[in-house]
Amino acid sequence: MRAAIADGTLPVGSRLPASRVLAAELRVSRGLVTEAYQRLAETGQVAGRGRGGTVVVAAPPAAPAAPAGPAPRGGPIDALRALPCRIDLSPGVPDLTAFPRTAWLQAERRVLAGLTAADFGYGDPQGTPALRGAVAGWLARNRGIRADPGEVVVVAGVAQALGLLAQVLPGAGVRRVAVEDPGSLGARQQLEHGGLDTVGVPVDGAGLDVAALRASGAGAVLLTPAHQFPTGVVLDGERRRELLAWGAAGGLVLEDDYDAEHRYDRAPVPALRALAPESVAYAGSVSKLLAPALRLGWLLVPRRLHEEVVEAKRHADLGNPVLAQLVLARLMDSGELERHLRFVRRRHRRRRDAMLDAVARHLPGARVHGAAAGLHLMVTFDGADFPDTALAADALTLGVKAHPLSWHRISPGPPGLILGYAAGPAAEIEEGVSLLGRALRTRIRDQRR
Known part of the structure; x- marks a missing residue:
């Protein structure tokens, strides 16, 4: 059903079959169909409308078309960078909207005038x-x-x-x-x-x-x-x-x-x-x-x-x-670069604080590392037994990019995520971490089955 919603077979606004009807057609239990509908609702793809039944309300991000040229080189990071998403929490990127365009242009004009x-x-x-x-x-x-x-x-x-x-x-x-x-x-x-x-x-x-x-x-x-x-x-x-x-x-x-x-x-x-x-x-x-x-x-x-x-x-x-x-x-x-650093440091700190608040609300039990500096947080799920690559893949289906910690490990260790907070505004950080929390809850429930 996820695939049918993603490829448009079940377009946004369409009504899903009644659980009893679909169960009879597929020769499965009605409880199984009900659970499937519930999972789709938790990921925001369908919503109950009372007597109106269950309706498709959002499609997941479509998988990117196969590139015309060679596949991305450089491993999983380059491959992830090429994928579309709504919210990018990848680490390593500053606030690109803060680039000092005016100062750069003025400096470039002065440089050119003297060459x-x-x-x-x-x-x-x-x-x-x-x-x-x-x-x-x-x-x-x-x-x-x-x-x-x-x-x-x-x-x-x-x-x-x-x-x-x-x-x-x-x-x-x-x-x-x-x-x-x-x-x-x-x-x-x-x-x-x-x-x-x-x-x-x-x-x-x-x-x-x-x-x-x-x-x-x-x-x-x-x-x-x-x-x-x-x-x-x-x-x-x-x-x-x-x-x-x-x-x-x-x-x-x-x-x-x-x-x-x-x-x-x-x-x-x-x-x-x-x-x-x-x-x-x-x-x-x-x-x-x-x-x-x-x-x-x-x-x-x-x-x-x-x-x-x-x-x-x-x-x-x-x-x-x-x-x-x-x-x-x-x-x-x-001194313009120092002025820019002071400006972005204040902005990055506010975004860091927004991510810390969002993690505390939406990722209970996650342990936060490295909050005192930098442009990212590392969060680990100590004691969890799911692969963090699976959690990152679940998040991507919800439109959120993040690095699984295991990409950057050589030896095995607890699952975790690396979350960049500098590139997007606080509201986007809040939404992204909320979606990560949704993916985490689903993943933990699946692991317990």
């Missing part, structure tokens, strides 16, 4: 001196990192930074990289696509387990110490000291500082790069601050890897587009 004809030629593959200087200043002010502009390599986001590192690390004798478990599936895929082997290292309430890292035999480790993805844990002081000692003994730390600027209920956490520049490769971007579409980020590596990384960047794309670099540099130097 010479020669400035439109090929740029420095390492990045324009203006942006490298601006990034150095930004990192000093916001992340406590003291870096010379010559150390900065401008990249097309953290994804490219990881891809470049995957190219140069084998030359430094590193072919196995430890990753956080749970940790970003996308980041792990970047390293593996570059030919590196990855091994999971557990994350607990204090962050990455450094003892397990030592036992893994990895020559490098990728981690998110300021706001671990997806748990939100901060790497604590003792673990930091242990990790830096591991780095000083020859290990390489790959620090993904993906959303450290977004914090609400705690003080900023210093970047590891600020403490040990010769054993930490540091990557960041404006994807969570302005917009992923800009594809602008930065990479700082130990001196022994710098020339190889610049050479890999040269062969990758000859450098990022110059105009966008110069506009971003102007926003950073003028």
